[in-house]
Amino acid sequence: MTSFMGKVLRVDLGAGTAESVEIPAQIYEAVLAGKGLEAWYLYNHIPAGADPLGPENILAFAAGALCGTGAFLTGRWSAACKSPLTGGWGDANCGGLFAPAIKQCGYDAIFISGIAEKPVYLFCDGKTAELHDASPYWGLDATEAEKALHRELDGVCRKKPCVACIGPAGEKLSLISGVCNEGGRIAARSGVGAVMGSKKLKAVVLAGARPLPCHDPDRVKALSRELGHKLLKMTLPTGLGVFIGAGGAMMGHLPNIPLDGAMTAYMFREWGTQANTSLAITSGDGPIRNWGGTPRDVRLMEAVYNPEHINRIETAKYHCYSCPLGCGGRLNIRGRKHVSFDETHKPEYETIEAFGPLLMNWSLDSIFQLNELLNRAGMDTISAGNTVAWAIECFDHGILTPAQTDGLYLTWGNTEAILKLVEKMIAREGFGDALADGVKRASERFGGKEYAMHIGGQEPGMHDARNDPQLGIHFVAEPAPGKHTVGMNIEYGAMSLCDICSWAPPARLHAKEKDFEDTEEMALISKANACYTMLVDGAGGCYYGQMMGVHTWKLVDWLNAAEGWDYDGDHYMEIGERIQTLRQLFNVKQGVDPRSFKLPKRMLGEPPLPHGPLKGVTLEQHRAQVSSHWRAFGWDDKTGVPLPETVKRLGIDKLTEAEP
Amino acid sequence: MTKKTPVFDYLNCVSCGICAQACPVSALGMKREGKSGKYRNVFPELVNDKCIGCGSCARACPMEVIRMEDAGDES
Numbered sequence: 261m262t263s264f265m266g267k268v269l270r271v272d273l274g275a276g277t278a279e280s281v282e283i284p285a286q287i288y289e290a291v292l293a294g295k296g297l298e299a300w301y302l303y304n305h306i307p308a309g310a311d312p313l314g315p316e317n318i319l320a321f322a323a324g325a326l327c328g329t330g331a332f333l334t335g336r337w338s339a340a341c342k343s344p345l346t347g348g349w350g351d352a353n354c355g356g357l358f359a360p361a362i363k364q365c366g367y368d369a370i371f372i373s374g375i376a377e378k379p380v381y382l383f384c385d386g387k388t389a390e391l392h393d394a395s396p397y398w399g400l401d402a403t404e405a406e407k408a409l410h411r412e413l414d415g416v417c418r419k420k421p422c423v424a425c426i427g428p429a430g431e432k433l434s435l436i437s438g439v440c441n442e443g444g445r446i447a448a449r450s451g452v453g454a455v456m457g458s459k460k461l462k463a464v465v466l467a468g469a470r471p472l473p474c475h476d477p478d479r480v481k482a483l484s485r486e487l488g489h490k491l492l493k494m495t496l497p498t499g500l501g502v503f504i505g506a507g508g509a510m511m512g513h514l515p516n517i518p519l520d521g522a523m524t525a526y527m528f529r530e531w532g533t534q535a536n537t538s539l540a541i542t543s544g545d546g547p548i549r550n551w552g553g554t555p556r557d558v559r560l561m562e563a564v565y566n567p568e569h570i571n572r573i574e575t576a577k578y579h580c581y582s583c584p585l586g587c588g589g590r591l592n593i594r595g596r597k598h599v600s601f602d603e604t605h606k607p608e609y610e611t612i613e614a615f616g617p618l619l620m621n622w623s624l625d626s627i628f629q630l631n632e633l634l635n636r637a638g639m640d641t642i643s644a645g646n647t648v649a650w651a652i653e654c655f656d657h658g659i660l661t662p663a664q665t666d667g668l669y670l671t672w673g674n675t676e677a678i679l680k681l682v683e684k685m686i687a688r689e690g691f692g693d694a695l696a697d698g699v700k701r702a703s704e705r706f707g708g709k710e711y712a713m714h715i716g717g718q719e720p721g722m723h724d725a726r727n728d729p730q731l732g733i734h735f736v737a738e739p740a741p742g743k744h745t746v747g748m749n750i751e752y753g754a755m756s757l758c759d760i761c762s763w764a765p766p767a768r769l770h771a772k773e774k775d776f777e778d779t780e781e782m783a784l785i786s787k788a789n790a791c792y793t794m795l796v797d798g799a800g801g802c803y804y805g806q807m808m809g810v811h812t813w814k815l816v817d818w819l820n821a822a823e824g825w826d827y828d829g830d831h832y833m834e835i836g837e838r839i840q841t842l843r844q845l846f847n848v849k850q851g852v853d854p855r856s857f858k859l860p861k862r863m864l865g866e867p868p869l870p871h872g873p874l875k876g877v878t879l880e881q882h883r884a885q886v887s888s889h890w891r892a893f894g895w896d897d898k899t900g901v902p903l904p905e906t907v908k909r910l911g912i913d914k915l916t917e918a919e920p
Numbered sequence: 921m922t923k924k925t926p927v928f929d930y931l932n933c934v935s936c937g938i939c940a941q942a943c944p945v946s947a948l949g950m951k952r953e954g955k956s957g958k959y960r961n962v963f964p965e966l967v968n969d970k971c972i973g974c975g976s977c978a979r980a981c982p983m984e985v986i987r988m989e990d991a992g993d994e995s
Contacts, residue, residue, distance in 0.1 A: 420946035469944035484982035584934030
């Protein structure tokens with residue numbers, strides 16, 4: 261017995277049909293489940309040149325291999341499709357309860373093609389899979405739609421259903437929209453929400469209750485217990501967050517020091533990802549004033565975004581399925597300035613950075629409101645923040661005028677104007693309509709392309725490649741460009757991949773300058789990072805488990821116990837390599853030239869920043885580093901296209917012949 | 921026949937929610953508010969009278985903090 265359900269649900273919204281399809285065991289051995297299964301299926305089944313918002317595009321939802329086995333931090337679900345934002349591979353990933361719900365219906369993944377005639381939702385309880393009328397829910401925000409579906413179904417189903425749905429942004433085909441679950445947790449990136457909206461699919465509702473298989477549940481749980489007991493003892497002193505900003509300022513001057521990955525667990529348990537905000541402001545990691553500013557432009561802003569402020573209004577921690585860490589939280593925001601809601605999920609670092617320092621916005625309260633507004637609308641906060649930053653900079657330079665912005669004075673840090681603009685983007689009203697498809701489309705229409713921060717059409721996550729050049733490699737070499745969750749040097753230092761992988765270089769204390777050089781070691785580091793991330797995604801693991809390092813979050817041991825395998829780390833890293841190569845092949849099939857993904861000039865250090873921790877930094881060897889990364893993967897180092905011998909070595913040629 | 925009911929050792933519970941999701945009738949919810957060390961947290965508890973005493977929650981719990989105990993006679 262393995263942990264796989266062995267089947268997927270294939271839905272055709274145009275024909276109104278749903279069928280269960282068996283997946284050969286060799287596919288799971290090759291790519292696991294989650295993003296791996298999605299990559300294999302979408303590469304095979306989406307025809308070249310398919311319209312991302314047309315019936316041929318397939319929207320996938322998948323749970324990972326370890327989900328439901330008892331392994332901790334393995335409750336992530338993934339949504340994938342051909343991205344309307346980039347024209348190539350698109351995926352987004354989210355926590356909550358939806359991942360186990362997929363498997364409890366008896367499937368590892370759900371693949372949805374076609375377009376429904378009128379709004380529908382997919383209901384599956386493990387016995388039947390049906391399309392129901394979603395007209396009463398169309399127009400509701402994601403949180404209200406989820407509540408309404410629960411009101412309709414909770415008494416009917418034996419098991420409380422899990423709902424993944426789009427909000428108004430997805431319905432209105434905003435290319436920066438995502439899919440939500442659990443009251444506003446969102447799989448936000450790549451425009452997956454627009455694809456769902458184009459299919460007139462409001463929600464997927466899952467109410468299965470099947471027991472989930474596992475080869476050796478006792479061994480899996482013993483490994484989890486070891487981690488659980490460690491986490492129960494982890495506590496940081498209250499108030500420590502006030503020093504994080506100073507720590508960030510210091511980090512700007514220190515060499516790269518490999519840290520114990522368990523330290524990240526302390527931080528995420530104490531504050532969640534928002535702990536990074538004040539550190540990012542002072543260290544150079546977080547972008548300021550549309551990636552053109554420095555800490556001097558927002559002096560002492562780290563005090564505003566001190567994570568202790570948010571901890572004080574946290575009513576309880578929020579845990580995704582199978583997570584003992586609880587980096588999420590529910591916040592009581594009632595009565596705060598700019599705020600019209602009573603509570604919100606704790607904003608992630610990305611959201612705070614994108615609507616705080618990036619826009620020179622000093623109002624933490626406004627970020628609570630923006631967080632809840634965007635989560636309910638189902639709009640990506642990273643893309644939305646980058647797009648608003650572009651609009652403000654264009655306004656600053658006179659490229660946009662009040663006549664074009666519906667009278668909004670889009671000045672830096674103008675909280676009221678930022679809130680109004682985001683509301684307009686969600687409603688696709690006036691000037692907001694032009695911004696609802698992201699910064700690339702907006703700049704093509706209005707100009708100001710030099711201020712449009714995107715890579716291949718997708719806005720970058722809130723980490724600066726000038727601070728961490730490995731991030732720059734992944735921003736452009738990743739098949740879904742602009743994603744910040746593939747690899748960073750600080751993360752590599754914490755993971756100790758060399759202890760599970762024979763070819764992964766050890767993390768050593770070294771001067772930061774070395775990271776900017778095009779070396780074989782750097783190429784292997786970036787390759788190892790990408791392979792491990794893909795492996796984690798195939799297992800359904802959480803990025804924050806990954807960051808704890810292989811000695812704390814024992815992925816290889818869990819996989820062997822759950823599947824009854826006895827593979828070493830090298831074998832598993834090859835699975836990651838296979839998944840990443842499949843995703844790259846998807847782009848090649850869809851006519852996306854990997855060379856067209858380029859860092860914006862500003863992120864290359866053109867012009868260099870005048871002061872601060874990134875003063876004078878340029879990424880002169882960035883393109884050479886990307887070529888070396890491609891070469892390390894066995895892809896053509898000039899074009900980024902996987903070489904035939906690599907496809908053969910990874911057995912992808914045989915996999916693509918295996919039709920379900 | 922004696923019906924079983926889950927009893928929780930909250931001191932060693934890590935709030936992972938695996939038990940609540942394993943429950944085939946959604947009798948468990950992460951609704952009990954309390955503290956885990958200094959952190960305000962949520963813990964599992966029976967949220968309705970649907971529990972069938974199947975023990976799925978106890979079997980699924982990695983931390984082994986759920987015990988199935990007699991809930992009294994059920995005729």
